[in-house]
Amino acid sequence: MAELMTLPDAIAELVSDGDSVALEGFTHLIPFAAGHEIIRQGRQDLELIRMTPDLLYDQMIGIGIARRLVFSYGGNPGVGGLHRFRDAIEHDWPRAVEIEEHSHAGMANRYAAGAADLPCAVLRGYVGTDLMARTTVAPITCPFTGERLVAVPALRPDVAIVHAQEADREGNIQLWGIPGVQKEAVLASRRSLITVERIVDELEPRPGGIVIPAWVITAVAEAPGGSRPSYSLGITDRDNDFYRFWDKMSRDREQFTEWMNENVLGLAKR
Amino acid sequence: MSVATREVTAGETQTIVAARRLSHTKTVFIGVGRPSTAAILARMVHNPELILVYESGTIGAKPFHIPLSIGDGELAETADSIVSVPEMFNYWIGAGRIDVAFLGAAQIDRHANLNSTVIGEYEHPKTRLPGAGGAPEIAASCGEVIVIAPHAKRTFVEKLDFVTTVGHGDGPGARERLGFRGRGPTAVITDLGVLEPEPETCELMLTEIHPGVEVDKVREETGWELRVAEHLETTEPPNDEELAALRELLDR
Numbered sequence: 235m236a237e238l239m240t241l242p243d244a245i246a247e248l249v250s251d252g253d254s255v256a257l258e259g260f261t262h263l264i265p266f267a268a269g270h271e272i273i274r275q276g277r278q279d280l281e282l283i284r285m286t287p288d289l290l291y292d293q294m295i296g297i298g299i300a301r302r303l304v305f306s307y308g309g310n311p312g313v314g315g316l317h318r319f320r321d322a323i324e325h326d327w328p329r330a331v332e333i334e335e336h337s338h339a340g341m342a343n344r345y346a347a348g349a350a351d352l353p354c355a356v357l358r359g360y361v362g363t364d365l366m367a368r369t370t371v372a373p374i375t376c377p378f379t380g381e382r383l384v385a386v387p388a389l390r391p392d393v394a395i396v397h398a399q400e401a402d403r404e405g406n407i408q409l410w411g412i413p414g415v416q417k418e419a420v421l422a423s424r425r426s427l428i429t430v431e432r433i434v435d436e437l438e439p440r441p442g443g444i445v446i447p448a449w450v451i452t453a454v455a456e457a458p459g460g461s462r463p464s465y466s467l468g469i470t471d472r473d474n475d476f477y478r479f480w481d482k483m484s485r486d487r488e489q490f491t492e493w494m495n496e497n498v499l500g501l502a503k504r
Numbered sequence: 505m506s507v508a509t510r511e512v513t514a515g516e517t518q519t520i521v522a523a524r525r526l527s528h529t530k531t532v533f534i535g536v537g538r539p540s541t542a543a544i545l546a547r548m549v550h551n552p553e554l555i556l557v558y559e560s561g562t563i564g565a566k567p568f569h570i571p572l573s574i575g576d577g578e579l580a581e582t583a584d585s586i587v588s589v590p591e592m593f594n595y596w597i598g599a600g601r602i603d604v605a606f607l608g609a610a611q612i613d614r615h616a617n618l619n620s621t622v623i624g625e626y627e628h629p630k631t632r633l634p635g636a637g638g639a640p641e642i643a644a645s646c647g648e649v650i651v652i653a654p655h656a657k658r659t660f661v662e663k664l665d666f667v668t669t670v671g672h673g674d675g676p677g678a679r680e681r682l683g684f685r686g687r688g689p690t691a692v693i694t695d696l697g698v699l700e701p702e703p704e705t706c707e708l709m710l711t712e713i714h715p716g717v718e719v720d721k722v723r724e725e726t727g728w729e730l731r732v733a734e735h736l737e738t739t740e741p742p743n744d745e746e747l748a749a750l751r752e753l754l755d756r
Contacts, residue, residue, distance in 0.1 A: 260589055261560055261575025309634030311573035323632040339593040339641040346590045358598055359641045362670035362682045368626060382683055411580040412560045415589040442586050467577055474572040
Protein backbone atom coordinates (compact mmCIF):
# COMPACT_ATOMS: atom_id res chain seq x y z
CA MET A 235 0.00 0.00 0.00
CA ALA A 236 1.35 3.39 -0.92
CA GLU A 237 2.79 5.36 1.93
CA LEU A 238 2.20 9.10 1.96
CA MET A 239 5.60 10.69 2.54
CA THR A 240 7.35 14.00 2.11
CA LEU A 241 9.36 14.24 -1.09
CA PRO A 242 12.76 14.33 0.68
CA ASP A 243 11.85 11.27 2.77
CA ALA A 244 10.56 9.39 -0.26
CA ILE A 245 13.74 10.01 -2.27
CA ALA A 246 15.92 9.12 0.73
CA GLU A 247 14.09 5.85 1.17
CA LEU A 248 13.53 4.78 -2.45
CA VAL A 249 16.59 5.93 -4.41
CA SER A 250 20.11 4.67 -3.65
CA ASP A 251 23.46 5.28 -5.30
CA GLY A 252 23.89 3.09 -8.37
CA ASP A 253 20.15 2.45 -8.87
CA SER A 254 18.45 2.30 -12.24
CA VAL A 255 15.85 5.04 -12.10
CA ALA A 256 13.10 5.84 -14.59
CA LEU A 257 11.59 9.31 -14.23
CA GLU A 258 8.89 9.23 -16.89
CA GLY A 259 6.41 11.67 -18.38
CA PHE A 260 6.10 12.23 -22.14
CA THR A 261 6.40 16.04 -22.46
CA HIS A 262 3.53 16.25 -19.94
CA LEU A 263 3.82 15.52 -16.17
CA ILE A 264 7.63 15.33 -16.05
CA PRO A 265 8.65 14.84 -12.39
CA PHE A 266 11.08 17.77 -12.12
CA ALA A 267 10.68 18.27 -8.35
CA ALA A 268 11.61 14.64 -7.66
CA GLY A 269 14.60 14.80 -10.00
CA HIS A 270 15.81 17.96 -8.28
CA GLU A 271 15.47 16.28 -4.90
CA ILE A 272 17.63 13.38 -6.15
CA ILE A 273 20.27 15.94 -7.19
CA ARG A 274 20.06 17.75 -3.84
CA GLN A 275 20.48 14.53 -1.89
CA GLY A 276 23.66 13.86 -3.83
CA ARG A 277 22.80 10.48 -5.34
CA GLN A 278 25.58 9.18 -7.59
CA ASP A 279 26.22 6.71 -10.40
CA LEU A 280 22.63 6.36 -11.44
CA GLU A 281 21.41 4.53 -14.50
CA LEU A 282 18.89 7.00 -15.85
CA ILE A 283 16.12 5.56 -18.00
CA ARG A 284 13.68 7.75 -19.89
CA MET A 285 12.24 7.82 -23.41
CA THR A 286 12.84 11.54 -23.82
CA PRO A 287 15.61 12.81 -21.50
CA ASP A 288 14.22 16.36 -21.84
CA LEU A 289 15.58 19.17 -19.66
CA LEU A 290 15.36 17.12 -16.46
CA TYR A 291 17.91 14.53 -17.53
CA ASP A 292 19.97 17.27 -19.19
CA GLN A 293 20.26 18.73 -15.68
CA MET A 294 20.99 15.40 -14.00
CA ILE A 295 23.61 14.46 -16.63
CA GLY A 296 25.17 17.92 -16.53
CA ILE A 297 25.51 17.82 -12.74
CA GLY A 298 27.32 14.50 -13.07
CA ILE A 299 25.10 11.94 -11.35
CA ALA A 300 24.44 9.70 -14.37
CA ARG A 301 26.66 6.71 -15.06
CA ARG A 302 24.46 5.35 -17.82
CA LEU A 303 21.58 6.64 -19.93
CA VAL A 304 18.88 4.57 -21.62
CA PHE A 305 16.71 6.64 -23.97
CA SER A 306 15.08 7.06 -27.37
CA TYR A 307 15.04 10.82 -28.10
CA GLY A 308 17.48 13.26 -26.52
CA GLY A 309 16.13 16.58 -27.75
CA ASN A 310 14.55 19.76 -26.41
CA PRO A 311 11.10 19.30 -28.00
CA GLY A 312 10.46 21.91 -30.67
CA VAL A 313 13.55 23.89 -29.74
CA GLY A 314 16.64 21.83 -30.63
CA GLY A 315 19.29 19.75 -28.92
CA LEU A 316 20.14 19.10 -25.28
CA HIS A 317 23.51 20.71 -24.63
CA ARG A 318 24.50 18.93 -21.40
CA PHE A 319 23.52 15.55 -22.91
CA ARG A 320 25.60 16.41 -25.98
CA ASP A 321 28.57 17.62 -23.95
CA ALA A 322 28.57 14.39 -21.90
CA ILE A 323 28.52 12.18 -24.99
CA GLU A 324 30.79 14.31 -27.18
CA HIS A 325 33.32 15.39 -24.54
CA ASP A 326 32.73 13.24 -21.44
CA TRP A 327 31.85 16.39 -19.45
CA PRO A 328 31.48 16.35 -16.50
CA ARG A 329 31.98 12.58 -16.79
CA ALA A 330 31.67 9.85 -19.38
CA VAL A 331 28.14 8.49 -19.72
CA GLU A 332 27.49 5.08 -21.19
CA ILE A 333 24.47 5.10 -23.49
CA GLU A 334 21.94 2.59 -24.70
CA GLU A 335 19.50 3.98 -27.21
CA HIS A 336 16.34 2.67 -28.77
CA SER A 337 13.45 3.87 -30.85
CA HIS A 338 10.29 5.09 -29.10
CA ALA A 339 8.49 1.93 -30.17
CA GLY A 340 11.28 -0.16 -28.67
CA MET A 341 11.34 1.71 -25.35
CA ALA A 342 7.54 1.75 -25.03
CA ASN A 343 7.41 -1.99 -25.65
CA ARG A 344 10.26 -2.61 -23.21
CA TYR A 345 8.27 -0.89 -20.46
CA ALA A 346 5.11 -2.78 -21.43
CA ALA A 347 7.00 -6.09 -21.23
CA GLY A 348 8.35 -5.08 -17.83
CA ALA A 349 4.84 -4.25 -16.62
CA ALA A 350 3.61 -7.64 -17.86
CA ASP A 351 6.60 -9.38 -16.26
CA LEU A 352 7.50 -10.88 -19.62
CA PRO A 353 11.17 -11.25 -20.58
CA CYS A 354 10.81 -9.39 -23.86
CA ALA A 355 8.42 -7.68 -26.25
CA VAL A 356 8.04 -8.29 -29.96
CA LEU A 357 7.56 -5.63 -32.61
CA ARG A 358 8.16 -4.69 -36.21
CA GLY A 359 11.08 -2.32 -36.05
CA TYR A 360 14.80 -1.60 -36.09
CA VAL A 361 15.51 -3.74 -39.17
CA GLY A 362 17.65 -2.11 -41.81
CA THR A 363 18.92 0.57 -39.40
CA ASP A 364 22.38 1.05 -37.89
CA LEU A 365 20.66 1.15 -34.49
CA MET A 366 20.22 -2.61 -34.63
CA ALA A 367 23.96 -3.23 -34.18
CA ARG A 368 24.28 -0.59 -31.47
CA THR A 369 21.61 -1.62 -29.04
CA THR A 370 19.98 -4.60 -27.33
CA VAL A 371 17.59 -6.08 -29.87
CA ALA A 372 17.47 -9.48 -31.51
CA PRO A 373 15.68 -10.90 -34.52
CA ILE A 374 12.93 -13.39 -33.78
CA THR A 375 10.62 -15.42 -36.01
CA CYS A 376 6.92 -15.69 -35.28
CA PRO A 377 6.25 -19.39 -34.53
CA PHE A 378 2.78 -19.13 -36.06
CA THR A 379 3.27 -17.18 -39.28
CA GLY A 380 7.01 -17.24 -39.85
CA GLU A 381 7.11 -13.42 -39.99
CA ARG A 382 10.50 -12.03 -39.04
CA LEU A 383 10.20 -9.62 -36.14
CA VAL A 384 12.42 -8.01 -33.52
CA ALA A 385 12.52 -8.69 -29.79
CA VAL A 386 13.49 -6.07 -27.21
CA PRO A 387 14.31 -6.95 -23.59
CA ALA A 388 11.91 -5.96 -20.80
CA LEU A 389 12.83 -2.91 -18.75
CA ARG A 390 12.83 -3.54 -14.99
CA PRO A 391 14.11 -0.36 -13.30
CA ASP A 392 14.84 -0.33 -9.59
CA VAL A 393 12.65 2.73 -9.19
CA ALA A 394 10.03 4.49 -11.28
CA ILE A 395 9.15 8.09 -10.48
CA VAL A 396 6.21 9.81 -12.15
CA HIS A 397 4.07 12.87 -11.49
CA ALA A 398 0.27 12.96 -11.46
CA GLN A 399 -2.43 15.53 -10.83
CA GLU A 400 -4.05 13.96 -7.77
CA ALA A 401 -3.87 11.34 -5.05
CA ASP A 402 -6.44 10.47 -2.41
CA ARG A 403 -5.52 9.87 1.20
CA GLU A 404 -5.19 6.16 0.59
CA GLY A 405 -2.52 6.82 -2.02
CA ASN A 406 -4.57 5.96 -5.11
CA ILE A 407 -3.53 8.36 -7.87
CA GLN A 408 -5.20 9.79 -10.95
CA LEU A 409 -3.57 11.41 -13.93
CA TRP A 410 -5.21 12.76 -17.06
CA GLY A 411 -4.16 14.37 -20.32
CA ILE A 412 -1.21 12.81 -22.16
CA PRO A 413 -0.54 9.54 -20.26
CA GLY A 414 2.84 8.76 -21.86
CA VAL A 415 4.32 5.56 -20.52
CA GLN A 416 3.91 6.28 -16.80
CA LYS A 417 1.59 3.43 -15.86
CA GLU A 418 3.88 0.94 -17.60
CA ALA A 419 6.95 2.43 -15.88
CA VAL A 420 5.34 2.15 -12.44
CA LEU A 421 4.25 -1.45 -13.02
CA ALA A 422 7.62 -2.42 -14.53
CA SER A 423 9.68 -1.15 -11.58
CA ARG A 424 10.58 -2.75 -8.27
CA ARG A 425 9.69 0.40 -6.35
CA SER A 426 7.69 3.45 -7.33
CA LEU A 427 7.18 7.02 -6.22
CA ILE A 428 4.36 9.18 -7.52
CA THR A 429 4.48 12.89 -6.82
CA VAL A 430 1.18 14.73 -7.08
CA GLU A 431 -0.05 18.28 -7.47
CA ARG A 432 -2.55 17.82 -4.63
CA ILE A 433 -4.04 15.33 -2.24
CA VAL A 434 -7.83 15.19 -2.26
CA ASP A 435 -10.48 13.45 -0.19
CA GLU A 436 -11.88 11.59 -3.17
CA LEU A 437 -10.65 11.11 -6.75
CA GLU A 438 -13.22 12.53 -9.12
CA PRO A 439 -13.37 10.53 -12.39
CA ARG A 440 -11.93 12.54 -15.31
CA PRO A 441 -12.33 11.93 -19.06
CA GLY A 442 -9.39 9.77 -20.09
CA GLY A 443 -8.23 9.64 -16.49
CA ILE A 444 -5.89 6.85 -15.50
CA VAL A 445 -6.14 5.62 -11.94
CA ILE A 446 -3.25 3.64 -10.49
CA PRO A 447 -4.34 1.86 -7.32
CA ALA A 448 -2.43 2.48 -4.11
CA TRP A 449 -1.50 -1.18 -3.64
CA VAL A 450 0.95 -1.18 -6.61
CA ILE A 451 2.63 2.10 -5.57
CA THR A 452 5.39 2.30 -2.95
CA ALA A 453 5.17 5.97 -2.03
CA VAL A 454 3.16 9.08 -2.83
CA ALA A 455 4.46 12.56 -2.10
CA GLU A 456 2.75 15.90 -2.50
CA ALA A 457 4.71 18.26 -4.77
CA PRO A 458 2.59 21.19 -5.98
CA GLY A 459 4.02 22.57 -9.23
CA GLY A 460 6.30 19.52 -9.25
CA SER A 461 6.24 19.10 -13.01
CA ARG A 462 7.34 22.65 -13.88
CA PRO A 463 8.57 23.69 -16.49
CA SER A 464 6.66 20.73 -17.93
CA TYR A 465 3.00 20.84 -16.93
CA SER A 466 0.11 19.10 -15.23
CA LEU A 467 -2.92 19.46 -17.49
CA GLY A 468 -5.68 21.47 -15.89
CA ILE A 469 -3.44 22.74 -13.09
CA THR A 470 -0.24 24.23 -14.53
CA ASP A 471 0.82 25.30 -18.06
CA ARG A 472 3.93 24.20 -19.95
CA ASP A 473 6.55 26.95 -19.66
CA ASN A 474 7.59 27.07 -23.30
CA ASP A 475 9.71 30.17 -22.64
CA PHE A 476 11.80 28.22 -20.14
CA TYR A 477 12.47 25.51 -22.74
CA ARG A 478 13.74 28.26 -25.09
CA PHE A 479 15.76 29.89 -22.29
CA TRP A 480 17.36 26.53 -21.44
CA ASP A 481 18.57 26.15 -25.01
CA LYS A 482 20.55 29.38 -24.77
CA MET A 483 21.69 29.24 -21.15
CA SER A 484 22.76 25.61 -20.96
CA ARG A 485 25.24 25.82 -23.86
CA ASP A 486 27.85 27.17 -21.47
CA ARG A 487 29.24 24.91 -18.71
CA GLU A 488 29.80 27.71 -16.22
CA GLN A 489 26.42 29.31 -16.74
CA PHE A 490 24.81 25.91 -16.39
CA THR A 491 26.64 25.15 -13.14
CA GLU A 492 25.79 28.54 -11.74
CA TRP A 493 22.14 28.11 -12.66
CA MET A 494 21.98 24.70 -11.01
CA ASN A 495 23.70 25.97 -7.87
CA GLU A 496 21.32 28.85 -7.59
CA ASN A 497 18.06 27.21 -8.63
CA VAL A 498 18.37 23.56 -7.63
CA LEU A 499 21.18 22.99 -5.15
CA GLY A 500 20.67 26.28 -3.31
CA LEU A 501 17.29 25.13 -2.13
CA ALA A 502 18.89 22.53 0.14
CA LYS A 503 20.42 25.25 2.29
CA ARG A 504 17.04 26.59 3.42
CA MET B 505 -0.10 38.81 -58.43
CA SER B 506 -0.46 40.68 -55.17
CA VAL B 507 2.25 42.34 -53.15
CA ALA B 508 1.88 39.67 -50.46
CA THR B 509 2.69 36.96 -52.99
CA ARG B 510 5.87 38.68 -54.16
CA GLU B 511 7.23 38.88 -50.62
CA VAL B 512 6.93 35.16 -50.04
CA THR B 513 9.92 33.50 -48.34
CA ALA B 514 11.41 30.12 -49.23
CA GLY B 515 10.28 28.79 -45.87
CA GLU B 516 6.71 29.90 -46.48
CA THR B 517 6.69 28.20 -49.86
CA GLN B 518 8.03 25.00 -48.30
CA THR B 519 5.28 24.98 -45.65
CA ILE B 520 2.55 25.79 -48.19
CA VAL B 521 3.73 23.06 -50.59
CA ALA B 522 3.72 20.57 -47.70
CA ALA B 523 0.19 21.62 -46.72
CA ARG B 524 -1.07 21.09 -50.29
CA ARG B 525 0.13 17.49 -50.16
CA LEU B 526 -2.46 16.85 -47.46
CA SER B 527 -5.46 18.02 -49.54
CA HIS B 528 -6.91 14.49 -49.81
CA THR B 529 -5.29 12.84 -46.83
CA LYS B 530 -7.38 11.33 -44.05
CA THR B 531 -4.78 11.05 -41.28
CA VAL B 532 -1.38 12.69 -40.86
CA PHE B 533 1.27 11.98 -38.26
CA ILE B 534 3.33 15.01 -37.31
CA GLY B 535 6.29 16.12 -35.31
CA VAL B 536 7.01 19.66 -34.24
CA GLY B 537 8.08 22.69 -36.26
CA ARG B 538 7.29 23.13 -39.91
CA PRO B 539 5.37 19.83 -40.28
CA SER B 540 2.94 20.88 -37.57
CA THR B 541 2.50 24.29 -39.16
CA ALA B 542 1.87 22.67 -42.55
CA ALA B 543 -0.71 20.26 -41.17
CA ILE B 544 -2.62 22.97 -39.30
CA LEU B 545 -2.51 25.10 -42.45
CA ALA B 546 -3.89 22.18 -44.48
CA ARG B 547 -6.84 21.95 -42.09
CA MET B 548 -7.45 25.70 -42.47
CA VAL B 549 -7.22 25.92 -46.25
CA HIS B 550 -7.51 22.56 -48.01
CA ASN B 551 -8.85 19.82 -45.83
CA PRO B 552 -10.86 20.71 -42.71
CA GLU B 553 -11.51 17.01 -42.04
CA LEU B 554 -7.80 16.18 -41.80
CA ILE B 555 -7.03 14.17 -38.66
CA LEU B 556 -3.82 15.25 -36.91
CA VAL B 557 -2.03 12.57 -34.91
CA TYR B 558 0.86 13.61 -32.67
CA GLU B 559 3.48 11.29 -31.24
CA SER B 560 2.44 12.25 -27.70
CA GLY B 561 -0.70 10.18 -28.18
CA THR B 562 -3.15 12.94 -29.12
CA ILE B 563 -5.35 11.67 -31.94
CA GLY B 564 -7.54 14.17 -33.75
CA ALA B 565 -5.96 17.21 -32.11
CA LYS B 566 -7.31 20.56 -33.38
CA PRO B 567 -4.74 23.12 -32.23
CA PHE B 568 -5.55 26.78 -32.84
CA HIS B 569 -1.94 27.76 -32.14
CA ILE B 570 1.19 26.11 -33.49
CA PRO B 571 2.40 23.92 -30.62
CA LEU B 572 6.03 24.24 -29.49
CA SER B 573 6.22 20.64 -28.33
CA ILE B 574 4.35 17.55 -29.51
CA GLY B 575 2.80 17.38 -26.06
CA ASP B 576 1.48 20.91 -25.52
CA GLY B 577 -1.68 21.15 -23.43
CA GLU B 578 -3.76 22.44 -26.35
CA LEU B 579 -3.22 19.17 -28.23
CA ALA B 580 -4.56 17.14 -25.30
CA GLU B 581 -7.48 19.52 -24.73
CA THR B 582 -8.66 19.36 -28.35
CA ALA B 583 -7.98 15.70 -29.16
CA ASP B 584 -10.69 13.15 -29.97
CA SER B 585 -8.73 10.54 -28.06
CA ILE B 586 -5.52 10.47 -26.04
CA VAL B 587 -3.57 7.23 -25.87
CA SER B 588 -0.44 5.99 -24.14
CA VAL B 589 2.88 5.74 -25.95
CA PRO B 590 2.80 1.92 -26.21
CA GLU B 591 -0.71 2.13 -27.66
CA MET B 592 0.31 4.87 -30.12
CA PHE B 593 3.16 2.81 -31.51
CA ASN B 594 1.49 -0.61 -31.43
CA TYR B 595 -2.17 -0.03 -32.27
CA TRP B 596 -1.95 3.09 -34.40
CA ILE B 597 1.46 3.39 -36.08
CA GLY B 598 2.58 -0.24 -36.12
CA ALA B 599 -0.82 -1.40 -37.31
CA GLY B 600 -0.62 0.95 -40.29
CA ARG B 601 -3.60 3.15 -39.39
CA ILE B 602 -1.89 6.42 -40.39
CA ASP B 603 -1.89 7.53 -44.03
CA VAL B 604 0.90 10.11 -44.17
CA ALA B 605 3.78 10.85 -41.81
CA PHE B 606 5.90 13.99 -41.88
CA LEU B 607 9.52 13.44 -40.85
CA GLY B 608 12.62 15.60 -40.67
CA ALA B 609 16.29 14.62 -40.50
CA ALA B 610 19.79 16.03 -40.16
CA GLN B 611 20.99 13.97 -43.13
CA ILE B 612 19.20 12.37 -46.06
CA ASP B 613 20.69 10.25 -48.86
CA ARG B 614 19.67 9.59 -52.45
CA HIS B 615 17.34 6.76 -51.42
CA ALA B 616 15.67 8.95 -48.78
CA ASN B 617 17.20 7.11 -45.85
CA LEU B 618 17.50 9.40 -42.82
CA ASN B 619 20.02 10.13 -40.09
CA SER B 620 18.98 11.79 -36.83
CA THR B 621 21.51 10.05 -34.55
CA VAL B 622 25.08 11.32 -34.98
CA ILE B 623 27.33 13.33 -37.25
CA GLY B 624 30.70 11.60 -37.33
CA GLU B 625 31.49 8.25 -35.74
CA TYR B 626 28.98 6.70 -33.39
CA GLU B 627 31.47 6.10 -30.58
CA HIS B 628 33.04 9.55 -30.82
CA PRO B 629 30.51 11.76 -32.56
CA LYS B 630 31.33 15.19 -33.83
CA THR B 631 27.72 16.12 -33.14
CA ARG B 632 25.41 14.01 -31.07
CA LEU B 633 21.87 14.45 -32.43
CA PRO B 634 18.68 13.61 -30.50
CA GLY B 635 18.34 10.08 -31.88
CA ALA B 636 15.62 7.92 -33.40
CA GLY B 637 12.48 8.91 -31.50
CA GLY B 638 9.58 7.40 -33.34
CA ALA B 639 11.03 7.73 -36.83
CA PRO B 640 12.15 4.15 -37.71
CA GLU B 641 8.78 2.55 -37.05
CA ILE B 642 6.83 5.53 -38.37
CA ALA B 643 8.71 5.25 -41.67
CA ALA B 644 8.26 1.47 -41.76
CA SER B 645 4.52 1.39 -41.12
CA CYS B 646 2.75 4.61 -42.08
CA GLY B 647 1.13 4.61 -45.53
CA GLU B 648 3.68 7.04 -46.90
CA VAL B 649 6.33 9.43 -45.62
CA ILE B 650 6.93 13.03 -46.61
CA VAL B 651 10.30 14.37 -45.55
CA ILE B 652 10.62 18.07 -44.82
CA ALA B 653 14.19 19.35 -44.72
CA PRO B 654 16.24 22.44 -45.50
CA HIS B 655 18.07 22.00 -48.80
CA ALA B 656 21.78 22.14 -48.01
CA LYS B 657 24.81 20.11 -48.93
CA ARG B 658 25.43 19.07 -45.33
CA THR B 659 21.89 17.67 -45.19
CA PHE B 660 21.67 16.02 -48.64
CA VAL B 661 24.69 13.74 -48.45
CA GLU B 662 26.25 10.99 -50.55
CA LYS B 663 26.51 8.70 -47.52
CA LEU B 664 24.77 8.92 -44.15
CA ASP B 665 26.95 8.87 -41.05
CA PHE B 666 24.29 6.66 -39.41
CA VAL B 667 21.15 5.04 -40.80
CA THR B 668 18.50 5.90 -38.20
CA THR B 669 15.49 5.43 -40.44
CA VAL B 670 15.14 3.41 -43.62
CA GLY B 671 13.54 5.19 -46.56
CA HIS B 672 14.14 3.12 -49.69
CA GLY B 673 17.20 1.28 -48.34
CA ASP B 674 19.60 0.41 -51.14
CA GLY B 675 16.94 0.78 -53.80
CA PRO B 676 14.12 -1.21 -55.42
CA GLY B 677 12.81 -4.13 -53.37
CA ALA B 678 14.59 -3.09 -50.17
CA ARG B 679 11.43 -2.24 -48.25
CA GLU B 680 9.75 -5.49 -49.25
CA ARG B 681 12.80 -7.49 -48.17
CA LEU B 682 12.75 -5.79 -44.77
CA GLY B 683 9.06 -6.54 -44.33
CA PHE B 684 7.94 -2.90 -44.25
CA ARG B 685 4.30 -2.35 -45.05
CA GLY B 686 4.15 1.34 -45.87
CA ARG B 687 5.24 2.83 -49.21
CA GLY B 688 8.07 4.80 -47.62
CA PRO B 689 9.11 8.31 -48.65
CA THR B 690 7.08 9.64 -51.57
CA ALA B 691 8.43 13.19 -51.49
CA VAL B 692 11.11 15.34 -49.95
CA ILE B 693 9.95 18.94 -49.68
CA THR B 694 12.73 21.48 -49.30
CA ASP B 695 13.02 25.23 -49.43
CA LEU B 696 14.27 24.91 -53.04
CA GLY B 697 11.94 22.35 -54.54
CA VAL B 698 10.45 18.87 -54.33
CA LEU B 699 12.32 15.60 -54.82
CA GLU B 700 10.49 12.35 -55.49
CA PRO B 701 11.81 8.80 -55.82
CA GLU B 702 12.09 7.72 -59.45
CA PRO B 703 9.93 4.56 -59.59
CA GLU B 704 12.51 2.26 -61.22
CA THR B 705 15.53 3.14 -59.08
CA CYS B 706 13.91 4.65 -55.96
CA GLU B 707 16.50 7.42 -56.31
CA LEU B 708 15.38 10.93 -55.41
CA MET B 709 14.91 13.10 -58.45
CA LEU B 710 14.13 16.79 -58.62
CA THR B 711 10.56 16.93 -59.92
CA GLU B 712 9.47 20.39 -58.87
CA ILE B 713 11.37 23.61 -58.36
CA HIS B 714 10.12 26.59 -56.38
CA PRO B 715 9.60 29.90 -58.22
CA GLY B 716 12.81 31.87 -58.74
CA VAL B 717 15.14 28.98 -57.89
CA GLU B 718 17.74 27.85 -60.46
CA VAL B 719 18.35 24.13 -61.06
CA ASP B 720 22.09 24.73 -60.64
CA LYS B 721 21.47 26.05 -57.14
CA VAL B 722 19.63 22.83 -56.23
CA ARG B 723 22.47 20.74 -57.71
CA GLU B 724 25.00 22.76 -55.75
CA GLU B 725 23.18 22.12 -52.49
CA THR B 726 22.85 18.37 -53.09
CA GLY B 727 25.75 16.11 -52.09
CA TRP B 728 25.23 13.59 -54.87
CA GLU B 729 24.81 14.00 -58.62
CA LEU B 730 21.18 14.99 -58.61
CA ARG B 731 18.93 13.73 -61.37
CA VAL B 732 16.40 16.19 -62.71
CA ALA B 733 13.02 15.12 -64.11
CA GLU B 734 12.63 15.45 -67.86
CA HIS B 735 9.50 17.50 -67.31
CA LEU B 736 10.57 19.59 -64.34
CA GLU B 737 7.58 21.45 -62.95
CA THR B 738 7.71 24.87 -61.38
CA THR B 739 5.86 25.03 -58.08
CA GLU B 740 2.62 26.93 -58.33
CA PRO B 741 3.34 30.06 -56.29
CA PRO B 742 1.54 30.37 -52.96
CA ASN B 743 -1.79 32.09 -53.54
CA ASP B 744 -3.23 34.91 -51.44
CA GLU B 745 -5.49 32.61 -49.46
CA GLU B 746 -2.63 30.28 -48.52
CA LEU B 747 -0.30 33.10 -47.59
CA ALA B 748 -2.87 35.00 -45.58
CA ALA B 749 -3.82 31.85 -43.68
CA LEU B 750 -0.20 30.91 -42.98
CA ARG B 751 0.70 34.38 -41.77
CA GLU B 752 -2.40 34.62 -39.63
CA LEU B 753 -1.57 31.22 -38.12
CA LEU B 754 2.01 32.27 -37.32
CA ASP B 755 0.72 35.49 -35.71
CA ARG B 756 -1.72 33.73 -33.38
